[in-house]
Amino acid sequence: MVDDRSAGYRELLSELYPHTGRAWVVGVTGNPGSGKSTLCDRLIQHLRARGERVAVVAVDPTSPFSGGAILGDRIRMQRHFDDPEVFIRSVATRGAVGGLSRSAADLARVLDAWGAATVLLETVGVGQDELDVTRAAHTTLVVMAPGLGDDVQAIKAGILECADVFAVNKADREGADVTVRDLELMLALGAEVLSGAEKKTRRHSAASRAVPGASTAFTPAIVKTVATRDEGIAELVDKLDSHRRWLETTDAGRARRAERLHEQLVAFLRDVLAEQAVSALGPAIAEAAARIAAQEIDPYAACDELIARFRRE
Amino acid sequence: MVDDRSAGYRELLSELYPHTGRAWVVGVTGNPGSGKSTLCDRLIQHLRARGERVAVVAVDPTSPFSGGAILGDRIRMQRHFDDPEVFIRSVATRGAVGGLSRSAADLARVLDAWGAATVLLETVGVGQDELDVTRAAHTTLVVMAPGLGDDVQAIKAGILECADVFAVNKADREGADVTVRDLELMLALGAEVLSGAEKKTRRHSAASRAVPGASTAFTPAIVKTVATRDEGIAELVDKLDSHRRWLETTDAGRARRAERLHEQLVAFLRDVLAEQAVSALGPAIAEAAARIAAQEIDPYAACDELIARFRRE
Numbered sequence: 001m002v003d004d005r006s007a008g009y010r011e012l013l014s015e016l017y018p019h020t021g022r023a024w025v026v027g028v029t030g031n032p033g034s035g036k037s038t039l040c041d042r043l044i045q046h047l048r049a050r051g052e053r054v055a056v057v058a059v060d061p062t063s064p065f066s067g068g069a070i071l072g073d074r075i076r077m078q079r080h081f082d083d084p085e086v087f088i089r090s091v092a093t094r095g096a097v098g099g100l101s102r103s104a105a106d107l108a109r110v111l112d113a114w115g116a117a118t119v120l121l122e123t124v125g126v127g128q129d130e131l132d133v134t135r136a137a138h139t140t141l142v143v144m145a146p147g148l149g150d151d152v153q154a155i156k157a158g159i160l161e162c163a164d165v166f167a168v169n170k171a172d173r174e175g176a177d178v179t180v181r182d183l184e185l186m187l188a189l190g191a192e193v194l195s196g197a198e199k200k201t202r203r204h205s206a207a208s209r210a211v212p213g214a215s216t217a218f219t220p221a222i223v224k225t226v227a228t229r230d231e232g233i234a235e236l237v238d239k240l241d242s243h244r245r246w247l248e249t250t251d252a253g254r255a256r257r258a259e260r261l262h263e264q265l266v267a268f269l270r271d272v273l274a275e276q277a278v279s280a281l282g283p284a285i286a287e288a289a290a291r292i293a294a295q296e297i298d299p300y301a302a303c304d305e306l307i308a309r310f311r312r313e
Numbered sequence: 314m315v316d317d318r319s320a321g322y323r324e325l326l327s328e329l330y331p332h333t334g335r336a337w338v339v340g341v342t343g344n345p346g347s348g349k350s351t352l353c354d355r356l357i358q359h360l361r362a363r364g365e366r367v368a369v370v371a372v373d374p375t376s377p378f379s380g381g382a383i384l385g386d387r388i389r390m391q392r393h394f395d396d397p398e399v400f401i402r403s404v405a406t407r408g409a410v411g412g413l414s415r416s417a418a419d420l421a422r423v424l425d426a427w428g429a430a431t432v433l434l435e436t437v438g439v440g441q442d443e444l445d446v447t448r449a450a451h452t453t454l455v456v457m458a459p460g461l462g463d464d465v466q467a468i469k470a471g472i473l474e475c476a477d478v479f480a481v482n483k484a485d486r487e488g489a490d491v492t493v494r495d496l497e498l499m500l501a502l503g504a505e506v507l508s509g510a511e512k513k514t515r516r517h518s519a520a521s522r523a524v525p526g527a528s529t530a531f532t533p534a535i536v537k538t539v540a541t542r543d544e545g546i547a548e549l550v551d552k553l554d555s556h557r558r559w560l561e562t563t564d565a566g567r568a569r570r571a572e573r574l575h576e577q578l579v580a581f582l583r584d585v586l587a588e589q590a591v592s593a594l595g596p597a598i599a600e601a602a603a604r605i606a607a608q609e610i611d612p613y614a615a616c617d618e619l620i621a622r623f624r625r626e
Contacts, residue, residue, distance in 0.1 A: 010613050017611035262602040265612060266591060269598070272616050273590055273623070274583040285582070289575040298330035299578060300323050303585050310586070311624050 013106055016113040023055075023112035024244055027137030028122040034145040035169040038227040040122050041077045044086055045230075046237045052117035055087040057107050059123050059133055087111060105136040105264060134162040135263055139243045141236075143167045144183070146175030160186060163220055164243045167236055171224035183222055218246045218253070277310045284309060326419055329426040336368075336425035337557055340450030341435040347458040348482040351540040353435050354390045357399055358543075359550045365430035368400040370420050372436050372446055400424060418449040418577060447475040448576055452556045454549075456480045457496070459488030473499060476533055477556045480549055484537035496535055531559045531566070590623045597622060 028043075030036050040056055047054045056077065080086040091103050108119045121133050134140045142163040147170075168179050221239035225232035247253035278285065288302040297305075341356075343349050353369055360367045369390065393399040404416050421432045436446050447453045455476040460483075481492050534552035538545035560566035591598065601615040610618075 014611045014613050017613075018608060021608065258602070258606060261606055262599060265598060265602045265605065265615065268612055269590060269616050269619055270583070270587040273586050273620055276620065277582060277586055278579060285578060286575060289571070289578045292578065293571060293574055295331065295334065298327045299581055300327050300330075302578065303581050306582055307586055307589065311626075313624075 009106075013109060016110060020109050020112040023108065023116045023119050024139070025108045025112075025119045025121060025137045026240060027133045027140040028120055028143065029133060029140065030123075030143030030167075030169075031145075034143040035227050036122055036143045037077060039143055039167060039169055039225065039233075039236075040120055041080070042225075042227050042230055042233045043120060043237065044077065044080050046233055047118050048080075048083065048085065053085045053115050054118050054120070055108075055111040055114070055116040056089070056120045056122060057104060057111070058088075058090040059104050059121060087114070087116065104133055105268075108136060132267075135260070135267060138247055138257070138260075139164050139240055141165045141167060141240065143169050144179055145170040146173045146179045164218065165236070165239045166220060166222045167225045167232075168222060169225045169227055171232065172226050172229075176224060180222055180224065187220055218243060277307075280310055280313055281306055322419075326422060329423060333422050333425040336421065336429045336432050337452070338421045338425075338432045338434060338450045339553060340446045340453040341433055341456065342446060342453065343436075343456030343480075343482075344458075347456040348540050349435055349456045350390060352456055352480060352482055352538065352546075352549075353433055354393070355538075355540050355543055355546045356433060356550065357390065357393050359546055360431050361393075361396065361399065366398045366428050367431050367433070368421075368424040368427070368429040369402070369433045369435060370417060370424070371401075371403040372417050372434060400427065400429065417446055418581075421449060445580075448573070448580060451560055451570070451573075452477045452553055454478045454480060454553065456482050457492055458483040459486045459492045477531065478549070478552045479533060479535045480538045480545075481535060482538045482540055484545065485539050485542075489537060493535055493537065500533055531556060590620075593623055593626055594619055 026043075028036055028040055037058075044054050044056065077088055080088060089107070091107060104121050108121060111119050121137055123133050140162050142160075142165070144166060146168070166183055168176055168183070170176070221242070223232055223236045223239055225236055227233065247257055284306060288297070288306055291297045292299055292302055339356075341349055341353055350371075357367050357369065390401055393401060402420070404420060417434050421434060424432045434446050434450055453475050455473075455478070457479060459481070479496055481489055481496070483489070534555065536545055536549045536552055538549055540546065560570055597619060601610070601619055604610045605612055605615055
């Protein structure tokens with residue numbers, strides 16, 4: 001399997017590559033309790049209703065403590081398990097740095113080759129992983145729910161900037177309108193900040209939102225949903241579709257796709273480089289660590305030595 | 314400043330290195346709303362009462378949306394701002410991958426050289442960053458509070474395995490005993506899991522907890538606190554001290570310190586390697602991304618080419 005990184009997986013992915021590039025990858029993220037799984041279940045249903053092949057990859061930061069319990073969430077999508085046009089699968093991240101975005105991006109590519117029109121990349125649990133998933137997606141959906149404590153504040157830093165569409169789920173609960181208002185405020189504030197000094201360092205889509213008169217900029221949408229009752233889902237799908245159209249038909253959208261591809265390549269490069277270095281240097285790293293512990297060398301000099309050695313080999 | 318990565322900072326750190334190695338670095342992590350800042354304020358007070366020099370580094374995953382608000386937390390420690398033996402500072406992570414652990418570890422080292430007996434490395438906000446901070450610390454304190462939604466489940470995967478001491482803060486609230494019981498259960502369950510097949514792949518301290526009869530293993534402590542009323546803090550300091558003694562006086566503790574140093578070196582190596590590669594390859598990365606977009610090459614082959622080029626140069 002692709003997420004096992006067994007021998008031959010690179011060859012497999014290379015062979016599949018020419019058959020990819022058609023699927024639309026939607027990252028779905030949000031805090032536990034926001035109802036992501038139920039919402040994904042509804043999204044599958046709506047996408048299937050228009051005849052599309054759909055895949056869901058649930059990215060699970062597995063831990064011996066929480067692994068099992070969190071996977072239980074998948075049960076919410078089980079009515080689709082018998083549908084041959086729906087593929088649902090969990091990927092454990094195994095604590096590998098950067099491993100997640102790679103596994104997720106790779107699996108999305110395989111499902112693209114399989115013919116999925118849409119791949120939902122859902123993050124499971126609380127995680128370091130949202131940004132990685134976002135990086136592998138074309139469109140990012142952030143799911144929130146009122147009354148989850150810190151609400152808008154509890155969204156991880158960095159995620160707000162990446163969100164293309166927000167679902168305020170469980171919108172029948174008290175506080176939903178407050179959550180929507182908070183989000184609108186945050187987005188306005190963010191656009192303000194981004195139009196200032198930081199603009200150049202931010203990613204294109206976020207920055208372009210803030211450019212006055214940039215008619216092609218995508219304004220993040222906010223949709224109220226009650227996934228358990230199928231309310232607001234049609235509108236949500238519509239907003240997600242709008243973002244896809246923006247990506248495909250506008251210059252700003254195309255620029256963002258190109259930028260995302262560049263980011264993915266750099267992230268992939270980082271991972272492979274680190275893997276190769278650790279494997280090539282082998283015991284030299286442990287020796288360097290021992291010398292650092294004995295105060296014979298400082299970590300900066302040790303690192304320089306190791307890198308020089310890796311590049312020479 | 315060290316966290317600015319300006320020219321000369323490596324030289325500065327190399328020069329300081331021989332003067333380091335005495336400070337005890339305590340990572341403080343936990344969800345927003347758990348009262349981490351107030352607890353840190355109390356820890357400063359107790360450590361100062363025994364005459365120690367104390368430093369606090371608040372690691373802030375800055376975002377244009379939440380940056381300002383979260384930094385406001387620092388106000389809870391402001392009564393210590395006039396004390397020359399206390400250093401308090403926020404470090405923004407600027408979204409750099411791996412940048413955080415490096416900044417945090419570097420700053421801890423500078424504060425070590427300054428003569429801090431204890432450096433508290435506090436994570437701010439929700440974050441991908443807890444594990445990085447943990448990696449830079451000798452002892453990890455995880456702060457929880459009852460009634461924060463998913464409680465134990467909401468703790469990020471990976472953190473439970475790293476925790477040496479738990480503070481169940483706001484223990485005067487309803488549900489505190491449930492949180493303590495859940496934690497005890499999770500720890501027992503984790504020990505169970507870790508004594509099985511995964512033991513070898515887990516870090517030493519976590520694994521050694523599960524070894525029957527390993528008298529030197531450190532059993533994570535759980536302390537109920539009410540930071541606002543200074544309750545339980547003396548006991549908390551005591552448990553943190555116990556962990557420090559374990560690290561310094563037992564074979565298992567020393568092995569764990571060595572392992573941590575090794576992990577830090579590998580993480581540092583990853584970062585520096587990626588930095589050097591991105592800088593050395595420059596426009597070649599963008600060219601490769603364009604070729605990937607045009608389906609002329611797959612990302613795996615492109616990455617191999619880039620790495621070969623980096624190593625040759």
